[in-house]
Amino acid sequence: MTIIRRHGPRPIREDPGFVYVMTAEHGGVKIGMSADPTRRCKAVNRSKAIKAVVFQRHFADHQDAERLTHIALAKWRLSGEWYSCPVETAVAAVEALPA
Template identity: 30%
Template sequence: MSGYVYIIENEFGRVKIGSSIYPDDRIRMIETQSGSVTTKRFISDQREYYKETEKALHEKFASSRAVGEWFDVPFSTAVEAFHQEPQQYQRTNSKGSRSGMVTGIRLKLDKLLFDKRMSANQL
């Protein structure tokens, strides 16, 4: 499954680095839930390893973490970090090929658990 990395800045200058299969919907949800306005936004190209890219960016800016996925870094710095070496965020196995099987299995298990919880709640 592929998705997108998004980087947004809110009206207070905080930057959120996240990932989603539907980034526009996710950004609207964040605005609605937080009550703040997004002043800048960046949405990546669609990519298979979007979760790994998000995690790598979180690790890069860990010392600037404000709360959760929100960081006290300039928006342009976060976007530049995304563009600098996007290939470094793709995992490879010992033979040099990309390995997304674990992520794919994890996503399928998460969906199965979600479906099971939804079915239990409808009883």
């Protein structure tokens, strides 16, 4: 069986929201999506490891935008939505996507 992974953009659908970049005390960067990144930061921050949401950008399809950002940063992936790249690299990856 051959599995084909498609990395291009999916057809645009109405799924508005934000892709965010959070920093953590351990130096990691979290790339995620949410309709409300500030509330999401508070929910993730139960362990007090998150410093702040340092960047957020609105997209018509935030799920696709997050997926494409994760692909762009794959070589820095630690686990799940956590990355070891500089925060500037993560922000640039989100900024590079079409709105």
